[in-house]
Amino acid sequence: MxxxxxxxxxxxxxxxxxxxxxxxxxxxxxxxxxxxxxxxxxxxxxxxxxxxxxxxxxxxxxxxxxxxxxxGKEKLYVEVLEHVLAKLREAELAVSLDEHAVDPVAGIQQLYDFTEEHFSTHPELLSLLSWENLHRARYLKTSKRIPAMSSPVLDKLHTLIRRGETGGTLRRGIDPLHLYVTLVSLAYFHKSNAHTISRMFDTEMLAPAWQAAHKAQAHELVRAFLQSGEMAEVVPVRAVRGR
Structure with a gap:
């Protein structure tokens, strides 16, 4: 007792x-x-x-x-970068994506859709990345946490690519890192540079209709790039001008 x-x-x-x-x-x-x-x-x-x-x-x-x-200021700034990138990585890994069961093309497009949506709802991330690129990643380089955050995402892509190649639904030779950078580029540029490009081409690129049309075109590009020749099917998308 x-x-x-x-x-x-x-x-x-x-x-x-x-x-x-x-x-x-x-x-x-x-x-x-x-x-x-x-x-x-x-x-x-x-x-x-x-x-x-x-x-x-x-x-x-x-x-x-x-x-x-x-x-201090520099350590606070580095923690800000770590925080926003950690949120992105956590959300990426939480995407309901079973890379062992989902169709590889659909899975990769799902990852693109998530990234595009995350950038839309977190404009502060776009700004911080733009500022840090101006500094050539001077402060980001001091972080030991940030490089470790990216590995799980690349592992997911690697699994999808390998299964798609084995099943014949993806063309061979796709590099996971190159593919990830391509997906992020398609989700990033038209948002981070929307204000300047809108003025240059007299088109409101942040308008929902224009953003939706661009997303549909990105889907076509990703699908055409991923699929083997006999599997690819491109559906034309009409240009939409949001004024």
Whole structure:
């Protein structure tokens, strides 16, 4: 009986130690609030234009708290990049895609659809990637987490490609990384550069009709690229001008 009581007490103590205290919960919420505001600030102004003072003021906190939680502006910026890319990777891996059962072409197009939708609903990711490319990935290079995030996605593509080649529904010689970059390019460029291209061609490229037509064309391109010659079937898409 004594042993049972002692075991129960120990289990309760362990559970209590594992559960976050109220102070820890408040600290986590404060950190999360600062991170969300930092994402907006860096997305709007880039690393050089963003100000730690502004992030602290909008967070309604003393500027010293930024350094307490993140260690400074550069470390905060790198964590912002890690956060938005981690969200993308987590969502990619959560896509209901059984690469061992789904049709390979449909599976790859499903991954494209997800990426296109994610960019549509997370414009801050587009901005942050654009800023970081201007810096030639200077800050992204310092992250050890980001390279590790991409491997599972490439593994999924590799499995789909291998099964499609074996079953004769995909042409041979498709490289998973080249394919992923192509999918992201088709989902990215017409959104990240929409404002300038819209003015150049006097066409509102962010209009839902234009975006839908471009997505349909991307499906054609992906399908025609993936399928072996006898399987490919291209369906013309009428151009839509959103004015």
């Amino acid at each position: 004594v042993r049972t009581t002692q075991s129960t007490a120990k289990a309760d103590a362990d559970a209590s130690a594992a559960a976050p205290t109220r102070r820890q919960q408040l600290a986590a919420k404060t950190r999360e609030r600062m991170l969300k505001i930092a994402i907006r600030e860096f997305a709007e102004k880039g690393f050089s234009g963003a100000r730690v003072e502004t992030i602290a003021r909008r967070s309604k906190l003393n500027i010293r708290m930024i350094y307490h939680y993140f260690g």
